[in-house]
Amino acid sequence: GQQVMQIPQYQHVQEGEDFTTYCNSSTTLSNIQWYKQRPGGHPVFLIQLVKSGEVKKQKRLTFQFGEAKKNSSLHITATQTTDVGTYFCAGSFNAGNNRKLIWGLGTSLAVNP
């Protein structure tokens, strides 16, 4: 069945260092979504990428969608302690007349001040 793999599982950085998490799908996606979940909180939607090769930026966050629409990445420049949390990707693909969403297992980011 369809799978979305996310790596790394954990990342520990010093404040100011960069951070990247990667998602790979076993099937071509309609779109990919990224979420952030703080400890004790619920997932918060960050962005959706739809187009092949799309790159979007939100302040220090850069999101990319691969040309084949099977992989994606989230890059954080100069991490801050407020970036702590788990980052999830979720891939959407067509299943008949419906859209299904498959989640990666997440990358937990810890930032040392």
Next chain:
Amino acid sequence: EAGVAQSPRYKIIEKRQSVAFWCNPISGHATLYWYQQILGQGPKLLIQFQNNGVVDDSQLPKDRFSAERLKGVDSTLKIQPAKLEDSAVYLCASRGQYFGPGTRLTVL
């Protein structure tokens, strides 16, 4: 715009008891998801509704879990009977992107 509402926020029950969770999605959102998130893990999709029809319930343990969305608006998720391993946060998401605060279930 009001967010996704869920209740209760917390629930503690003993194993073999029954429990129900309620979700009211954002008005007009046809798609509604129920997720189970065990501590330290990612959300696991239990069921996806499109209006009042089920799109995907392949990971719903149907021997004990049931969900309905009769009028295509709010939804309930029930567990009967509960097991210890059902202890988790149950998240409802509207249109897939907008999450409610979740219901934290503890089964003793």
